[in-house]
Amino acid sequence: MSLLAIPGLDAERSQFHEQGLYWLACDTPQDAAALCRQVIKALPEHARAALLASPRGLREVLDSFDTASGPAELALYEADTRAFLQLHKDLPRIDIPGRTLVLRVPTSIWDEGKVERWCQTLRQAAQAHQSLIVVISEGQHSALIERLREFNQSVDGLAQLYRGQGGVRFLQHFWSNRLGVAGTQDVGLAHHAEGFAIAGRPQPVTDAGGDELLCLAQRQVLEGAPALSEHWQVFDSLNDVGARASRAVSATVIFAMDGGQRLDVLARQLHSLRQLRGNALKLVVRETAPTLRYQDEQLLLACGASLIVPFGASLSRFLTMVDSIQGYVWRRRLPADFDALLKRLRPLPICGLVAARAFAEAVQEMWQGLRNGEIVHQLLVLRPAPGLSPLQACSRTVFRRDGDIACVADDALYLFLFACRSEGVEQALDHIFQLSWKELFIGQEVLLTLDSLSGSPFLDETVPQPPLAESVALPLAQKRPVLIPRQISLTRGGAA
Numbered sequence: 001m002s003l004l005a006i007p008g009l010d011a012e013r014s015q016f017h018e019q020g021l022y023w024l025a026c027d028t029p030q031d032a033a034a035l036c037r038q039v040i041k042a043l044p045e046h047a048r049a050a051l052l053a054s055p056r057g058l059r060e061v062l063d064s065f066d067t068a069s070g071p072a073e074l075a076l077y078e079a080d081t082r083a084f085l086q087l088h089k090d091l092p093r094i095d096i097p098g099r100t101l102v103l104r105v106p107t108s109i110w111d112e113g114k115v116e117r118w119c120q121t122l123r124q125a126a127q128a129h130q131s132l133i134v135v136i137s138e139g140q141h142s143a144l145i146e147r148l149r150e151f152n153q154s155v156d157g158l159a160q161l162y163r164g165q166g167g168v169r170f171l172q173h174f175w176s177n178r179l180g181v182a183g184t185q186d187v188g189l190a191h192h193a194e195g196f197a198i199a200g201r202p203q204p205v206t207d208a209g210g211d212e213l214l215c216l217a218q219r220q221v222l223e224g225a226p227a228l229s230e231h232w233q234v235f236d237s238l239n240d241v242g243a244r245a246s247r248a249v250s251a252t253v254i255f256a257m258d259g260g261q262r263l264d265v266l267a268r269q270l271h272s273l274r275q276l277r278g279n280a281l282k283l284v285v286r287e288t289a290p291t292l293r294y295q296d297e298q299l300l301l302a303c304g305a306s307l308i309v310p311f312g313a314s315l316s317r318f319l320t321m322v323d324s325i326q327g328y329v330w331r332r333r334l335p336a337d338f339d340a341l342l343k344r345l346r347p348l349p350i351c352g353l354v355a356a357r358a359f360a361e362a363v364q365e366m367w368q369g370l371r372n373g374e375i376v377h378q379l380l381v382l383r384p385a386p387g388l389s390p391l392q393a394c395s396r397t398v399f400r401r402d403g404d405i406a407c408v409a410d411d412a413l414y415l416f417l418f419a420c421r422s423e424g425v426e427q428a429l430d431h432i433f434q435l436s437w438k439e440l441f442i443g444q445e446v447l448l449t450l451d452s453l454s455g456s457p458f459l460d461e462t463v464p465q466p467p468l469a470e471s472v473a474l475p476l477a478q479k480r481p482v483l484i485p486r487q488i489s490l491t492r493g494g495a496a
Helices: 029-041 055-062 081-085 087-094 115-128 142-150 238-245 263-277 294-302 315-324 338-344 356-366 422-432
Strands: 020-026 048-053 073-078 099-106 132-138 157-164 167-177 180-182 185-192 195-198 215-218 232-235 252-257 282-287 307-309 378-384 405-409 412-417 441-447
Touching: 020 029, 020 115, 020 142, 029 048, 029 055, 029 099, 029 132, 029 195, 048 055, 055 073, 081 087, 081 099, 087 099, 087 115, 115 132, 115 142, 142 157, 142 167, 167 195, 215 238, 232 238, 238 252, 238 263, 252 263, 263 282, 263 294, 263 338, 294 307, 294 338, 307 315, 356 405, 356 412, 378 422, 412 422
Parallel strands: 020 132, 020 157, 048 073, 048 099, 099 132, 215 232, 215 252, 252 282, 282 307
Antiparallel strands: 157 167, 167 180, 167 185, 185 195, 378 412, 378 441, 405 412
């Protein structure tokens, strides 16, 4: 029985069919040569095998080949690009019946549309003559792998040996043999003198689709740089990226967010992709202009974003952050109704000093996002200093954001700050109060529930009117001595 002899792989992922076509893709020629040797050495002694490669490819495989192991018969055939592409015509001359063929080929020989027909023809010939064909390709070609995944009915197994995540990796997209069909698995490899072996315990990636290495990016996020490798595909617009990502399973998808991009359009795109393609997709937003506030970031995260790269991060830092989420699976719960989510994470069009009843009703409605764990708000009770009423303390306030509202109840000022984290409360108060709020108020309490808003003071519908700032008598702590000009004269010795 022929095996893909990588120690640590289960039989379901290492055995070959007795007849069929398997494809192993390697990023580098060195890895392709090593894997060729390993596959051939694992063949049983009675096997009839043949190796087809370029003259250079044959030398690299045979230079360090140990003849003490492997098949007793190994035929060697030199082949160029044309010979590989027309291989189906030469199979009779290779004496294919019952033979195992190992092909070492460069990925560059295929262009769009040829590889599917090539695989189909070879697989039919292998099955007809009870032969096994193992293709070991060298060179990065993400588009080729993607086409092979889509036309998997012409290939019995597809795997990649690539360099990434700090080492050598083995990604099996699918693998079939007499034991059944195995899905996607991405594991680390160790490279020893005898060949490659599984490093550690393999962990199957049950919700990945085999396109983990693919990066689909909006051109703007690369700051004018070209596609960084074969695994990168670059698009001009958000819609183009989204259209391609709608066919992906576990690729990395990167959108740009600048001043001209509508937040709700981007959020809807993220929500749609997450809902359509599942949790293995890595959705990244790179802020290319300082536009996102806390509540905007929370909306994007709730809609499925895996990572938000803030404005100011360098290109190298951005790429490091993208690399850090490889293998990441989105674990949050996606709300089914996007419009309801958008409503929860957007403030009501109200701000400033309002009636107590209007305050209570507005806070209860805007509190929904906090109940769902999607956003954080702050509900404060501020008690004014002696000699000041709550309305007098509000005489010099400026409310700039929708959702930031206040009311007077129980001789205190109730203040609601929409989408405000606890560490941002003091800065928010500095913006709202033109005078020092630490001197205007002697007490500050943070309410964690809305129980206090159900009392009778919050039935009052009277809209409070703060007094004019000029008429407010400040507490003693805020009074300053009057400055009186004093005349002085200067002499050579100093002031007199």
